[in-house]
Amino acid sequence: MQRGRxxxxxxxxxxxxxxxxxxxxxxxxxxxxxxxxxxxxxxPAFQNPxxxxxxxxxxxxxHGCRLAFTTDSFVVKPLFFPGGDIGTLAVNGTxxxxxxxxxxxLFLSLAFILEEGLPMHVLxxxxxxxxHAAARAGVQIVTGDTKVVEKGCGDGLFVNxxxxxxxxxxxxxSANQARPGDxxxxxxxxxxxxxxxxxxxxxxxxxxxxxxxxAALHGLVADMLRVSTGIRCLRDPxxxxxxxxxxxxxxxxxxxxxLQESAIPVREEVQGACEMLGLDPLxxxxxxxxxxxxxxxxxxxxxxxMRQNPLGRDAQIVxxxxxxxxxxxxxxxxxxxxxxxxxxxxxxxxxxx
Amino acid sequence: MQRGRxxxxxxxxxxxxxxxxxxxxxxxxxxxxxxxxxxxxxxPAFQNPxxxxxxxxxxxxxHGCRLAFTTDSFVVKPLFFPGGDIGTLAVNGTxxxxxxxxxxxLFLSLAFILEEGLPMHVLxxxxxxxxHAAARAGVQIVTGDTKVVEKGCGDGLFVNxxxxxxxxxxxxxSANQARPGDxxxxxxxxxxxxxxxxxxxxxxxxxxxxxxxxAALHGLVADMLRVSTGIRCLRDPxxxxxxxxxxxxxxxxxxxxxLQESAIPVREEVQGACEMLGLDPLxxxxxxxxxxxxxxxxxxxxxxxMRQNPLGRDAQIVxxxxxxxxxxxxxxxxxxxxxxxxxxxxxxxxxxx
Numbered sequence: 001m002q003r004g005r006x007x008x009x010x011x012x013x014x015x016x017x018x019x020x021x022x023x024x025x026x027x028x029x030x031x032x033x034x035x036x037x038x039x040x041x042x043x044p045a046f047q048n049p050x051x052x053x054x055x056x057x058x059x060x061x062x063h064g065c066r067l068a069f070t071t072d073s074f075v076v077k078p079l080f081f082p083g084g085d086i087g088t089l090a091v092n093g094t095x096x097x098x099x100x101x102x103x104x105x106l107f108l109s110l111a112f113i114l115e116e117g118l119p120m121h122v123l124x125x126x127x128x129x130x131x132h133a134a135a136r137a138g139v140q141i142v143t144g145d146t147k148v149v150e151k152g153c154g155d156g157l158f159v160n161x162x163x164x165x166x167x168x169x170x171x172x173x174s175a176n177q178a179r180p181g182d183x184x185x186x187x188x189x190x191x192x193x194x195x196x197x198x199x200x201x202x203x204x205x206x207x208x209x210x211x212x213x214x215a216a217l218h219g220l221v222a223d224m225l226r227v228s229t230g231i232r233c234l235r236d237p238x239x240x241x242x243x244x245x246x247x248x249x250x251x252x253x254x255x256x257x258x259l260q261e262s263a264i265p266v267r268e269e270v271q272g273a274c275e276m277l278g279l280d281p282l283x284x285x286x287x288x289x290x291x292x293x294x295x296x297x298x299x300x301x302x303x304x305x306m307r308q309n310p311l312g313r314d315a316q317i318v319x320x321x322x323x324x325x326x327x328x329x330x331x332x333x334x335x336x337x338x339x340x341x342x343x344x345x346x347x348x349x350x351x352x353x
Numbered sequence: 354m355q356r357g358r359x360x361x362x363x364x365x366x367x368x369x370x371x372x373x374x375x376x377x378x379x380x381x382x383x384x385x386x387x388x389x390x391x392x393x394x395x396x397p398a399f400q401n402p403x404x405x406x407x408x409x410x411x412x413x414x415x416h417g418c419r420l421a422f423t424t425d426s427f428v429v430k431p432l433f434f435p436g437g438d439i440g441t442l443a444v445n446g447t448x449x450x451x452x453x454x455x456x457x458x459l460f461l462s463l464a465f466i467l468e469e470g471l472p473m474h475v476l477x478x479x480x481x482x483x484x485h486a487a488a489r490a491g492v493q494i495v496t497g498d499t500k501v502v503e504k505g506c507g508d509g510l511f512v513n514x515x516x517x518x519x520x521x522x523x524x525x526x527s528a529n530q531a532r533p534g535d536x537x538x539x540x541x542x543x544x545x546x547x548x549x550x551x552x553x554x555x556x557x558x559x560x561x562x563x564x565x566x567x568a569a570l571h572g573l574v575a576d577m578l579r580v581s582t583g584i585r586c587l588r589d590p591x592x593x594x595x596x597x598x599x600x601x602x603x604x605x606x607x608x609x610x611x612l613q614e615s616a617i618p619v620r621e622e623v624q625g626a627c628e629m630l631g632l633d634p635l636x637x638x639x640x641x642x643x644x645x646x647x648x649x650x651x652x653x654x655x656x657x658x659m660r661q662n663p664l665g666r667d668a669q670i671v672x673x674x675x676x677x678x679x680x681x682x683x684x685x686x687x688x689x690x691x692x693x694x695x696x697x698x699x700x701x702x703x704x705x706x
Contacts, residue, residue, distance in 0.1 A: 028501030071462035109424035148381030161516035
C-alpha cells in the first residue's frame with residue numbers, strides 16, 4: 001500500500017530514482033520500479049514511436065491494415081484458483097490488452113515454459129482452460145512453442161500469450177488522450193482477482209466466496225465503441241490495480257485525475273480483506289475490469305451501454321480529469337479529505353498474473 | 354543420438370507411444386517426445402486448420418493481408434556464449450521462423466521472465482543484444498512485458514519473442530509440399546550452435562574456436578524467392594537438428610527423404626567434437642541455417658543464389674525426396690551403406706535455445 005509523497009514519478013521523472021544493481025520482485029509490480037526499469041533499460045534500447053506510446057498494445061500498420069499486437073507472460077501462483085487458472089488468465093489477459101486498444105482480437109500464440117516433473121495432467125488441464133477461454137472469446141490459438149527447463153529452474157509452468165487484433169481506422173485510443181473535464185468510468189467492482197490469489201496463497205477463507213474476475217472484455221469494449229466516439233483511452237487495471245493505470249494515464253496525458261472514493265465499487269468481502277491485511281483496493285489487481293477516460297458529453301451514454309453488458313453491470317463514473325496537478329492522481333475520501341494515489345513503490349503482491 | 358528402428362513416429366503415428374505422467378526434459382527436445390506432447394495434448398485442445406499446418410509460423414488472413422505470426426521462448430543456458438547470447442538468439446530465431454514461411458519480418462514483441470537477484474547489467478546486456486540484432490534484421494520491437502519470479506523459481510532470465518511478418522500472395526511454403534524428385538538444399542555447415550553451447554556448458558575447449566551460427570536468414574530467403582518459384586518448404590533446423598526438420602517434412606508430405614552424408618557440410622572441429630562425445634551432427638542444433646525442399650529444375654538456380662549470399666556461401670544439395678518409404682529419412686553413408694535418420698527419442702542437449 002502506498003500513500004507516499006506527491007512526487008511525479010512517471011517516465012519523464014524529474015527526480016532521480018536510485019537504480020538497483022539487481023532485479024527485485026518489485027520490478028515486476030507494474031509500479032514505480034517497473035517504470036524505473038522501463039526508463040533505464042528498455043526504452044533506451046528499443047526506442048521507436050510505436051513502442052513509445054506505452055499502451056497495453058502496439059498499433060502497427062501492415063500493408064494497409066491497422067493491427068494491434070501485444071504480448072504477456074503469466075507466472076501466477078498458484079496455477080489454479082477460484083474463478084480460473086493460469087490458462088484462462090493468459091487468454092483473457094491478452095484479449096484484454098488488444099481490446100484496450102479498441103481492437104477486435106483475432107489470433108493468439110501460446111508458449112509454455114515447463115519445469116521438468118510437472119504432472120502431465122496439470123498441463124492438460126491448463127490447455128483445456130486455454131481452449132475454453134479462447135472459444136469463449138472467439139479467438140484462435142494459431143501458433144505455439146514449448147520449452148522444458150530442469151527441475152528447480154522454473155516453477156511448474158509459465159505461459160506467454162501474444163495476440164493480434166484488427167483496429168478500425170476511426171479508433172485512436174491511447175493513454176495520452178485524456179483532457180481536463182473528461183470523466184473516468186470504471187466497469188465494476190475492484191480487487192476481486194488480487195484478493196482471491198492472496199487468499200488462496202495464504203490459506204485465508206472468507207464467509208462468502210470471492211473469486212477472480214478474469215474475463216474477456218472485448219465485447220464490452222465493442223458495445224462502448226458502438227454508441228460513442230468519445231472514448232479517449234481504455235485500460236484494464238491488472239498489476240498495480242486501478243492506481244497504476246490511472247497514474248500512467250495522468251503522466252502520459254499531462255493531466256490530473258480526481259477520484260471519488262465513495263463511487264468506486266468494492267465488494268464488501270474484498271474491502272474487509274483489504275482492511276484486515278492493510279491493503280488499499282486501489283492497488284489490488286483486477287483481471288476483468290476496465291477503466292475508461294471519456295469525453296464529458298459521452299459519459300452518460302457510455303455508462304448506460306456498459307451497464308447493459310453483464311461485464312459492466314456495476315459500472316460507475318468514479319472521477320474526473322483535471323488540469324490541476326498534472327501527472328497526479330488524487331482521491332476524495334469518504335471523510336471529505338483528499339489524498340494522493342501514488343504509484344506503488346515495491347510489490348504489494350508478487351506473481352498475481 | 355538416435356539410430357533406432359524404422360518406425361514411423363510422426364504425428365499420425367501408427368504405433369502407440371507410451372504417454373508420460375510428468376514432463377521430462379525430452380519433451381522440450383523437438384524430437385519424438387515433443388511430437389507426442391503435441392499429439393496428445395496440444396493438437397486435441399487447439400485444433401484448427403491454421404495450427405494444423407504445424408509449420409514454424411502460422412499464416413493468417415487479416416482484412417486482406419496475409420500475415421505470418423510466430424512465437425518462441427528462449428531458455429538457453431548459458432545466457433552468453435561465443436557468437437551471441439539469449440537476446441541475439443531470440444531475435445534471430447523469431448525472424449527465422451517468419452522467414453521460413455517466406456514472410457518479410459516486420460514487428461517483434463519481447464517478454465522477459467526474470468529471476469529475482471538477476472544482476473541488472475545482465476538484463477542491460479541482453480537488451481543491448483536484442484537491440485542490435487533487431488537493427489541488423491530490420492525489425493522493430495514494438496511491445497513488451499516483464500515479469501519477476503522469486504529467487505529459485507526461475508533461472509536468471511527467460512525470454513519470449515513473438516513476431517509478425519507479411520507474406521506475399523504468391524508464396525505458399527509448407528512442410529506438406531514436398532514431392533518425390535524434389536531436391537534438399539542446405540545453406541551451410543551444421544552443428545555449430547549446439548556444439549558451441551555444449552562446449553561452453555561443459556568447459557571444453559577446441560583448438561580453433563567454434564561459435565554459434567546465430568543469424569537472421571530472411572535476406573537469404575528473399576534472395577531465393579527472387580530467383581525461383583520452385584521452393585516447396587523452408588525450415589531452420591534448430592532443436593533436434595537437421596534430422597528433426599527433415600523428419601517433420603517427410604511425415605507431413607508423406608514422402609521419403611534420402612540424404613547423401615558426404616554432401617552435408619560439417620566443420621572439422623564440430624565433426625571431431627561430435628565423434629568424441631558420441632553425437633551425430635544431424636541431431637545438433639543450428640541457429641543460422643536453413644534447409645529447403647525445392648523442385649528439381651529449380652535446384653541449380655537456387656543453389657547459385659544461396660551461394661551469393663554470405664549466409665549461404667557453403668550451400669549444398671544434400672539429398673533427394675523419394676516416393677519410397679514415406680515418412681522416413683535415410684542417409685547414404687560415406688561407406689556406401691544406408692541408415693535411417695529417425696527422430697530423436699529424448700533430449701540430446703537440453704536448453705540449447
